[in-house]
Amino acid sequence: MSLIIGAITIGLILALLSLGVFISFRIFNFADLTAEGSVTLGASIAASMIVAGYPPLLATLIALAGGFMAGSLTGIIHTKFKINGLLSGILVMTALYSVNLHVMGKSNIPFMSETTLFTYFENLATVFSGTSESVGLFGSTIPLKDIFVLACTLIIVTILGGLLYLFLKSNFGTAMRATGNNQQMVRAQGVNTNTMMIVGLGLSNALIALSGALLAQYQGFADVQMGIGMLVLGLASVIIGEVLIGEKTLGYLITGAILGSVIFRLLVAVALRLGMPPNDLKLITALFVFIALILPRLLKKKRGAEKP
């Protein structure tokens, strides 16, 4: 049961990553590699500030701002200097590696007994129920604070998902989505598409950095290598969510990105729990994701065939 709670919590934390990837990949149609640097940027800013004694909420917000700056930089390189989107992302990601080492001053910062956002969440358990004991659930005992951590993460992700929906439905957000579809048309309406791109990528990486900041606080350390492979994770989650939810309107896509991330983590958890030979883990994960992606299509085909 700890595994399920842990998988869902990490899935929700990484859902912010997939929301960020959703903006760059689905709205602007390119795989923004800045993500791999900004996850770590968020983690390293949050970790070094918290260890230096700043309040965790402030540290997390500064991490978010740092991600926004990194993403905007990619946007500026892409739009003002006319460099290919993929390459702009690679440039900023590469630079961020050194920046992250400077931010932390070393390659890895562990939280010893510092108070993090997750300490607050754990303490809520004691405040609400007067105890931090374990509770029985489906035949196994779970520390109550793990459940509160899960609940608080769920609330944060739901609020941010809602805010993102409202933002993208606003005039500004609609213009931003249109920029991804048809730049010329949007420019003809008198909208500055460069600004849209820069703000959009900033927003995307702000969410990704926030995901990194939360992940570091959840797992108890920030490491300069933690961003490796994150873009692929995000892309997989966005696509899994999209395929499973099967609807293309904005609200569904956002919910899909969040749930896709959780489902992806749960699939990895199943692979782990089956006790695979350690070297086959990634193979099995890839296989599971493949099945998750083709299953809805196969079912649809079958249903279609039954109709007269």
Add this chain to the structure above:
Amino acid sequence: MKFSSAKSTKKAAWPFIRVLLILAAIAAAILVINKFANQPNGIKKRFVLIQFNDSPLSDLSRQGIIDGLTSIGLVSKKDYELSVSNAQGDITTLNLMLDAAVTDRPDLVFITSTPTLQAAVKKIRDIPVVFTVVADPILAGAGASFEKHLTNMTGISTLGDYNGMVGWVKTIMPKARVIGTLYTPSEANSVKNINELKKYAEHAGLTLIAVPVFSSQEITDATLSLTSRKPDVICQVIDNLTSSSSGTIIKIAREQKIPVFGFVSDQAKKGAVLVVSRDYHQAGADAVKLAKKILDGESPSKIPFEFVSRTEILLNPEAAAFFKISLPASLSGRSDITIVK
């Protein structure tokens, strides 16, 4: 909210419900697997080994743990069951592996490498943990000192024998003034290692040149950059990146006529003149010795962290001859030195 008014509410909610059902189905699958996994199968003890990535260090220590369990008289599949998991370098998977261990509730968890220990410090509260192949467990958050540490943890530190290495440089190459190494700034253990080497080197009047390297494809350039600064000898510190690429480093240094001293035993075969190696196989076996104490009923909180018990000296006379290093006569016939051809 135009789209929801266009359709009936029931229809609009269906995709969400479908995905939530899938979610529930996967969670249920895990619960079912749990139920079967936890059934008693006659095996007395269940151990879990969690590793962060694939490297020569993780392979050697894993084998050391398996051999160690045999040497304390336990028979695999009868007295114990060891399930090994390796996150293959992915930190989010590493977290899930620790969750899986907490769910599984084995009798004891073995872990190797620093990131795994850091994640375990946060996740595992009430299962005994024995770590190994961690350069500095204090830095990783496992305790305040080797004696005073987290109550459910103990283990083996594999910090290299830098004092010993500097001594060997002085013995074999008394004229050496400058030593060099590559290091990986992104690995906490690597930074710790060069600081230790620097401390002992400066104490002995040697200067250390450390050249940073970030990925395996930069190894060649970084080695050339190091050799162009003409150190008398390269003492390559240990980290995951350079220990996987040590063949390249040694080959290039050889072309540039600079001898290499190393800290990982396989480097001697690859052409290093001398290797002062913490024995990583032994590090696994030592971890099992601590585990044995815990299985016999001692509390992990009472068992201090230890350094790995055996340091190997390996000497490659062919490489020494190539660099025209004359080995002192006193070395021949010493039982603690292994000659590698």
